[in-house]
Amino acid sequence: MRTVPELIACKRDGGALSAEEIQWLIRRYTDGTLPDYQMSALAMAVFFQGMSEEEMVALTLAMRDSGAVLDLGHVPGRKVDKHSTGGVGDKVSIALAPWVAACGVRVPMVSGRGLGHTGGTLDKLEAIPGFSVNTTTERFIELVATVGTGMIGQTKDVAPADKRLYALRDVTATVESVPLIVASILSKKLAEGIDALVLDVKVGRGAFMKDLDRARTLASALVRTAKGAGKDCVALLTHMDYPLGFTVGNALETAEAFAILHRRAPADLTECTVELAIEMLVLGHVARTRDEARAKLERALDDGSALATARRMVQEQGGDPRVVDDPSLLPATKTRTPIRARSAGFVHGIDALEVGLAGVALGAGRTRSEDSVDPAVGFVLAKTVGDAVALDEVVAWVHSDDEARALEAARRVGAAFSIASDKPATRPLVIERVE
Numbered sequence: 540m541r542t543v544p545e546l547i548a549c550k551r552d553g554g555a556l557s558a559e560e561i562q563w564l565i566r567r568y569t570d571g572t573l574p575d576y577q578m579s580a581l582a583m584a585v586f587f588q589g590m591s592e593e594e595m596v597a598l599t600l601a602m603r604d605s606g607a608v609l610d611l612g613h614v615p616g617r618k619v620d621k622h623s624t625g626g627v628g629d630k631v632s633i634a635l636a637p638w639v640a641a642c643g644v645r646v647p648m649v650s651g652r653g654l655g656h657t658g659g660t661l662d663k664l665e666a667i668p669g670f671s672v673n674t675t676t677e678r679f680i681e682l683v684a685t686v687g688t689g690m691i692g693q694t695k696d697v698a699p700a701d702k703r704l705y706a707l708r709d710v711t712a713t714v715e716s717v718p719l720i721v722a723s724i725l726s727k728k729l730a731e732g733i734d735a736l737v738l739d740v741k742v743g744r745g746a747f748m749k750d751l752d753r754a755r756t757l758a759s760a761l762v763r764t765a766k767g768a769g770k771d772c773v774a775l776l777t778h779m780d781y782p783l784g785f786t787v788g789n790a791l792e793t794a795e796a797f798a799i800l801h802r803r804a805p806a807d808l809t810e811c812t813v814e815l816a817i818e819m820l821v822l823g824h825v826a827r828t829r830d831e832a833r834a835k836l837e838r839a840l841d842d843g844s845a846l847a848t849a850r851r852m853v854q855e856q857g858g859d860p861r862v863v864d865d866p867s868l869l870p871a872t873k874t875r876t877p878i879r880a881r882s883a884g885f886v887h888g889i890d891a892l893e894v895g896l897a898g899v900a901l902g903a904g905r906t907r908s909e910d911s912v913d914p915a916v917g918f919v920l921a922k923t924v925g926d927a928v929a930l931d932e933v934v935a936w937v938h939s940d941d942e943a944r945a946l947e948a949a950r951r952v953g954a955a956f957s958i959a960s961d962k963p964a965t966r967p968l969v970i971e972r973v974e
């Protein structure tokens with residue numbers, strides 16, 4: 540076996556590490572015998588030189604195996620999850636998991652919290668009175684087996700190597716490395732014991748990947764690595780230039796997610812959810828074609844089974860199931876402040892990054908992982924891209940009882956709207972599919 544400095548030098552000079560060497564490095568890093576300074580040098584070498592597909596698979600599996608890996612082998616049916624690289628207003632998972640589960644696919648969903656300008660599914664679920672995202676592994680497996688889905692947070696024994704390495708990347712300017720992002724995302728997802736994974740790789744102002752080329756590179760690396768690790772995988776590249784749906788903020792987004800299952804959600808949000816659900820049904824082997832999957836999803840709305848699964852999921856995780864049908868049971872502010880159009884014309888853009896950051900400042904998100912969030916605050920858009928607006932017409936509402944913060948948020952979100960005289964061209968939400 541080569542020494543650690545030899546392995547770092549090999550990667551620095553563009554060479555390849557063997558699967559055995561990668562496993563050894565990750566094992567030593569997890570048990571503390573490989574110091575941060577050597578891992579920092581290696582991360583920077585990977586940042587500049589990249590990794591081959593074999594190396595990415597080896598790194599992903601080594602990081603997955605640094606902690607607990609769920610065994611869902613005795614739960615009948617295919618287990619399929621979805622991962623989004625994160626966006627503003629992305630509440631898809633809350634409707635997707637019960638909807639897909641109602642169609643016969645098992646959905647073990649381990650989600651994250653919001654950090655930076657993007658929201659997190661756990662914060663949205665916790666807006667539901669009583670809902671708990673913390674449970675034992677045994678109970679999680681039981682939920683997947685009986686309800687068809689469970690939605691929980693990551694426990695500390697899942698991929699501990701990723702936790703250490705992510706913190707190190709954060710302070711060594713190596714977060715943006717594609718192989719390191721791939722191993723970080725997939726190690727945690729593969730620890731869920733899934734058979735297949737559908738990825739929503741967001742592209743645009745409000746996304747982790749701002750330009751299409753980089754998003755495409757990431758999507759393709761994720762899909763190739765997941766397949767190399769023996770999992771079926773498909774990625775959709777979807778636009779994230781403006782918020783998805785009409786709401787930003789935890790309780791507001793949870794209500795809008797359930798509205799998808801009542802067929803009352805905005806078109807872009809429904810489209811995003813349906814496109815991902817179709818992929819999950821096909822990879823879950825409950826539909827052979829996209830058309831068959833679409834028909835099955837429609838049926839689950841018509842016969843009420845998607846809503847029934849959502850109510851059951853909420854109830855089994857300690858929440859009040861009535862919220863699925865009655866959003867007034869969710870936390871809400873008393874005060875709503877209007878945001879008015881500064882000119883007349885058509886909405887051309889709503890800067891998702893700015894809306895996300897304004898949401899964080901309002902208390903809907905966090906800048907440090909230990910911050911707490913206010914479930915009730917956020918924004919409701921009255922106009923979205925393509926809509927006509929008159930001067931001074933309300934384009935959005937701020938939900939906050941703190942007057943100073945609400946006014947500042949209204950100023951920022953108002954400025955995030957770009958309005959021009961011509962009607963913008965419409966475009967499909969899904970940019971392309973990578974498999």
Ligand code: URA
Nearest residue numbers: 714719720721723724
């Ligand atoms: N999300 C992750 O979990 N890890 C990364 O490295 C980037 C995004």
